[in-house]
Amino acid sequence: RPRISIGLIPGDGIGPELVDSAVEVLQAASADLHFTTEDGGADTFRRTGAALSPESLERIRTAYDGVLKGPVGLPDVRHPDGTEAGILGGILRGGLDTYANVRPIALLRGTVTPLRSTETGIDYVIVRENTEGLYLSRGRGVGNDRAVADQMLMTREGTERVVRFAFELARRRSGAPADGVRRVTCVDKSNVLRSFAFFRAIFDEIADEYPDVQRDYRYADAAGHDLVADPGHFDVLVMENFLGDILSDVGAATIGGLGMCPAGNIGDHAAYFEPIHGSAPAIAGRDEANPTSQILAAALMLEHLGDHATAVRIKDAVTRAYADGQIRLLPNCRPKGGTKAATRAIINAVDTDQAP
Ligand code: IPM
Ligand code: MN
Numbered sequence: 001r002p003r004i005s006i007g008l009i010p011g012d013g014i015g016p017e018l019v020d021s022a023v024e025v026l027q028a029a030s031a032d033l034h035f036t037t038e039d040g041g042a043d044t045f046r047r048t049g050a051a052l053s054p055e056s057l058e059r060i061r062t063a064y065d066g067v068l069k070g071p072v073g074l075p076d077v078r079h080p081d082g083t084e085a086g087i088l089g090g091i092l093r094g095g096l097d098t099y100a101n102v103r104p105i106a107l108l109r110g111t112v113t114p115l116r117s118t119e120t121g122i123d124y125v126i127v128r129e130n131t132e133g134l135y136l137s138r139g140r141g142v143g144n145d146r147a148v149a150d151q152m153l154m155t156r157e158g159t160e161r162v163v164r165f166a167f168e169l170a171r172r173r174s175g176a177p178a179d180g181v182r183r184v185t186c187v188d189k190s191n192v193l194r195s196f197a198f199f200r201a202i203f204d205e206i207a208d209e210y211p212d213v214q215r216d217y218r219y220a221d222a223a224g225h226d227l228v229a230d231p232g233h234f235d236v237l238v239m240e241n242f243l244g245d246i247l248s249d250v251g252a253a254t255i256g257g258l259g260m261c262p263a264g265n266i267g268d269h270a271a272y273f274e275p276i277h278g279s280a281p282a283i284a285g286r287d288e289a290n291p292t293s294q295i296l297a298a299a300l301m302l303e304h305l306g307d308h309a310t311a312v313r314i315k316d317a318v319t320r321a322y323a324d325g326q327i328r329l330l331p332n333c334r335p336k337g338g339t340k341a342a343t344r345a346i347i348n349a350v351d352t353d354q355a356p
Pocket of ligand 1: 245276278
């Protein structure tokens with residue numbers, strides 16, 4: 001039987017317990033997986049002086065079929081310039097050239113949204129540009145009295161490929177907005193900033209190649225508004241790195257919280273999968289964190305590998321565990337019975353599904 005090899009980066013804070021949960025669910029859903037753990041993150045930085053070794057990066061690039069990463073970073077592990085030393089965004093997203101950060105925002109049955117009305121449902125995907133934008137030149141140009149730093153970088157090639165990725169996703173994805181119209185929304189601030197005008201002009205060029213997909217525009221501030229006021233409008237959204245970071249957390253709030261949201265970092269030659277939230281060190285090791293984002297990240301990973309059957313089995317199990325009330329969330333998105341009980345509920349739903 002073919003074995004699928006998965007590299008795991010448990011990470012910091014709640015990372016290890018979340019990755020443990022995801023592995024248990026993966027094992028319940030498929031017998032074909034085997035796992036290898038890689039060291040990475042703030043704790044690794046503290047011990048070794050590097051957040052990820054070159055050997056680990058090379059294995060992550062080449063040795064595994066799929067890579068599942070937990071949240072990384074600890075607030076007190078910092079560089080002298082004040083930025084965090086234990087985060088892997090630059091090393092992994094840049095190093096693997098995973099230029100599309102794919103963040104599905106979907107409201108599950110049985111979960112609670114803070115929105116007044118969700119008659120139209122919520123089911124869209126944010127495609128966050130992941131290798132350029134405002135995050136590419138962190139920390140330069142900071143003096144005592146003023147900071148002129150962190151230049152925006154947008155390249156033609158980098159913008160073209162992520163916009164194309166968004167249109168391809170709109171064509172093939174199974175979810176849909178309320179009106180069923182396939183659309184890609186370009187989110188930018190092109191009314192004020194020239195870099196975003198450049199982004200939008202390239203968006204338009206690529207959109208010409210996809211006459212079957214509706215093109216749509218929102219300024220970033222209005223996008224934040226509409227993700228709350230009219231989420232059913234959206235199908236696929238494409239945007240610059242920093243905007244995508246912020247607006248995906250807005251989207252997360254509308255479907256119950258950050259604990260519900262997985263992300264895929266996808267390039268042409270590598271990919272890895274993770275929750276969109278941080279490592280929550282205050283609740284690490286206390287069996288309190290919501291494992292759903294990590295488990296859904298595992299499903300995204302399998303989907304990317306082409307194991308659709310197992311991916312669907314896991315997603316269905318998560319949906320059923322919530323819809324049947326086996327998992328209930330506190331207002332802070334943590335599961336009432338704890339991490340392990342929530343994991344157990346999802347595994348039970350997988351097993352029920354497999355019963356003859
Ligand atoms: C995310 C996270 C990271 C980011 C942090 C941890 C560096 O917030 O994946 O959204 O800013 O990209
Ligand atoms: Mn973020």
